[in-house]
Amino acid sequence: MVQVAALLQKHPDLEIASETDxxxxxxxxxxxxxxxxxxxxxxxxxxxxxxPIAQDCxxxxxxxxxxxxxxxxxxxxxxxxxxxxxxxxxxxxLDGFDLxxxxxxxxxxxxxxxxxxxRFDCYPFGDRQHDHLGAIQSYCDWFATSKMDTVTSILLQIxxxxxxxxxxxxxxxxxxxxxxxHGQQILYFYQYPQLRSQLISDLNNLRKELQELxxxxxxxSSK
Amino acid sequence: xxxxxxxNDILDIIKNLDISPTMYQNAIEKYNHLTTYLEQxxxxxxxxxxxxxxxGTVVRPIHKGDDASYDLDFIYQVSSSKKSTTPKExxxxxxxxxxxxxxxDDRLVVNDECFTIEYADIGGIGFSxxxxxxxxxxxxxxxxxxxxxxxxxxxxxxxxxxxxxxxxYSWLTNNxxxxxxxxxxINGPYAALNRDEVRKTIxxxxxxxxxxxxxxxxxxxxxxxxxxxxxLKCHRNVYYSKLPEGKELKPISAIIGTLVxxxxxxxxxxxxxxxxxxxxxxxxxxxxxxxxxxxxxxKQAHPGKTLLTREGRNWVxxxxxxxxxxxxxxxxxxxxxxxxxxxxxxxxxxxxxSSLTLSDDEFRTRVAGxxxxxxxxxxxxxxxxxxxxxxxxxxxxxxxxxxx
Numbered sequence: 001m002v003q004v005a006a007l008l009q010k011h012p013d014l015e016i017a018s019e020t021d022x023x024x025x026x027x028x029x030x031x032x033x034x035x036x037x038x039x040x041x042x043x044x045x046x047x048x049x050x051x052p053i054a055q056d057c058x059x060x061x062x063x064x065x066x067x068x069x070x071x072x073x074x075x076x077x078x079x080x081x082x083x084x085x086x087x088x089x090x091x092x093x094l095d096g097f098d099l100x101x102x103x104x105x106x107x108x109x110x111x112x113x114x115x116x117x118x119r120f121d122c123y124p125f126g127d128r129q130h131d132h133l134g135a136i137q138s139y140c141d142w143f144a145t146s147k148m149d150t151v152t153s154i155l156l157q158i159x160x161x162x163x164x165x166x167x168x169x170x171x172x173x174x175x176x177x178x179x180x181x182h183g184q185q186i187l188y189f190y191q192y193p194q195l196r197s198q199l200i201s202d203l204n205n206l207r208k209e210l211q212e213l214x215x216x217x218x219x220x221s222s223k
Numbered sequence: 224x225x226x227x228x229x230x231n232d233i234l235d236i237i238k239n240l241d242i243s244p245t246m247y248q249n250a251i252e253k254y255n256h257l258t259t260y261l262e263q264x265x266x267x268x269x270x271x272x273x274x275x276x277x278x279g280t281v282v283r284p285i286h287k288g289d290d291a292s293y294d295l296d297f298i299y300q301v302s303s304s305k306k307s308t309t310p311k312e313x314x315x316x317x318x319x320x321x322x323x324x325x326x327x328d329d330r331l332v333v334n335d336e337c338f339t340i341e342y343a344d345i346g347g348i349g350f351s352x353x354x355x356x357x358x359x360x361x362x363x364x365x366x367x368x369x370x371x372x373x374x375x376x377x378x379x380x381x382x383x384x385x386x387x388x389x390x391x392y393s394w395l396t397n398n399x400x401x402x403x404x405x406x407x408x409i410n411g412p413y414a415a416l417n418r419d420e421v422r423k424t425i426x427x428x429x430x431x432x433x434x435x436x437x438x439x440x441x442x443x444x445x446x447x448x449x450x451x452x453x454x455l456k457c458h459r460n461v462y463y464s465k466l467p468e469g470k471e472l473k474p475i476s477a478i479i480g481t482l483v484x485x486x487x488x489x490x491x492x493x494x495x496x497x498x499x500x501x502x503x504x505x506x507x508x509x510x511x512x513x514x515x516x517x518x519x520x521x522k523q524a525h526p527g528k529t530l531l532t533r534e535g536r537n538w539v540x541x542x543x544x545x546x547x548x549x550x551x552x553x554x555x556x557x558x559x560x561x562x563x564x565x566x567x568x569x570x571x572x573x574x575x576x577s578s579l580t581l582s583d584d585e586f587r588t589r590v591a592g593x594x595x596x597x598x599x600x601x602x603x604x605x606x607x608x609x610x611x612x613x614x615x616x617x618x619x620x621x622x623x624x625x626x627x
Binding site (some may be wrong): 129 | 461462465466467570584585588591592595596597610611612613614615616618619620621622623624625
């Protein structure tokens with residue numbers, strides 16, 4: 001509730017619309033006043049924020065003011081906004097979730113990106129691909145590699161190994177010791193259990209998606 | 224704030240990107256020095272400005288979001304006839320002349336179609352002179368051009384310039400003098416209207432440069448036609464600098480200048496700058512229908528709209544002074560150029576026309592988005608600003624994602 005109070009103080013046109021044991025719903029207006037690449041955006045947007053209580057998941061936002069084009073690729077049909085991949089969010093809030101920071105670092109950039117994209121046909125900070133490929137891109141950024149093979153190898157080995165061993169060979173296949181290679185980034189997945197759970201969940205989703213693709217291919221070849 | 228105050232404030236930004244009287248004087252000195260050098264060394268050539276410097280529509284370009292140097296274009300026309308030389312020989316001759324001088328040799332950059340002399344910065348702003356070698360077009364060719372041109376009286380000034388393609392040279396017809404005559408015939412009545420007032424203002428702002436109003440060079444006067452071209456060029460520079468592949472998609476200045484001048488031709492010379500800008504944008508918006516509709520449908524719906532046409536699938540905008548020059552040639556090689564052009568024009572309308580009636584803060588944001596926040600801040604300070612904008616930290620430059 002402290003974080004909610006801080007949010008309402010920073011954005012006085014927001015108010016609590018409903019509150020249950022499971023979630024708090026906040027509605028109203030916020031002002032976006034940001035600049036990037038010499039291009040400023042100042043606007044008020046109307047939204048609805050749902051904050052789950054005592055659950056291991058992030059708040060989500062719905063655009064209730066019709067600011068986000070329905071054809072915009074990063075928006076669900078329900079109006080819910082796709083702010084970032086789960087792993088991007090988890091990596092951002094390693095030491096605990098902060099509602100104000102989430103607004104500053106995800107909600108406001110989202111609206112800014114949308115307007116920038118509408119005008120210039122490109123995202124100021126880039127975007128993630130749809131589905132699990134988007135999550136893989138997040139891991140690529142985290143491990144500072146553009147090679148899917150390398151990142152997949154790292155993820156599978158983090159999943160398979162329960163302990164971090166800095167003197168072992170790095171999971172990326174470079175032949176270097178882990179601590180002299182991707183050790184720092186890999187270590188986080190052992191220090192923060194929520195990261196490892198997310199990684200395993202992303203891998204399982206990826207396997208499921210690949211399995212479905214396989215089934216589809218088999219079905220069409222048997223026709 | 225009144226609409227006219229806002230319009231003047233936008234013009235202040237454009238004036239700040241125009242060539243200053245000091246820079247103009249400097250460019251003329253460099254140009255005179257070059258022509259004197261050529262005369263003293265016995266070269267029978269004529270040098271004259273072309274493009275934005277000749278037309279009074281210069282704006283300082285931007286490079287990676289920052290101001291870049293002024294590029295001033297000149298034609299170096301030899302007196303020998305086209306038949307007595309080849310494109311390669313002419314190019315080599317001009318290069319040899321420039322190389323002969325230690326002053327120019329050190330500053331010379333050789334490009335495919337011109338030679339660039341780069342000068343040191345003055346007051347933090349650099350400029351360069353592009354020299355395009357040329358010879359008079361031959362009489363037979365001129366006769367042919369006259370028969371094809373709606374403005375045959377302009378054709379006598381046609382020139383031939385060496386064009387290089389994969390190191391092979393050929394002649395290309397051009398007519399910058401004729402184009403300037405066409406432009407002046409339309410711009411003249413607009414320029415004449417407030418000439419005395421404009422000259423007095425320039426004099427009052429530059430008393431250290433000129434002894435009297437009569438000393439102010441007429442090249443520094445700006446009419447509404449010239450201002451509209453400058454506004455669109457400034458907006459274009461900022462807008463396309465942010466687009467992926469913006470360099471390839473950017474409309475050339477000749478397209479902007481020609482379309483504005485053609486629209487101005489049909490208006491009264493008493494039309495003011497923003498009124499003309501609105502006219503230009505509204506008129507050109509109609510042509511965007513050609514992106515989707517069939518040619519016959521467009522012609523039937525808009526019988527008088529012939530500024531920018533489509534012949535078959537090709538976009539055509541004829542250079543008024545050269546019937547062989549389709550200014551929209553590149554549009555037919557890259558299909559993204561035309562839709563981007565019309566989207567850009569719609570942005571200009573929103574930024575510089577619709578914004579005039581918005582709240583102060585919205586107006587400022589639109590103009591800052593249009594002409595660059597740094598420029599606006601430099602000229603306006605905090606005027607109209609109610610809410611300061613904050614930048615994104617590295618960790619807040621987050622990427623949206625969609626899970627199906």
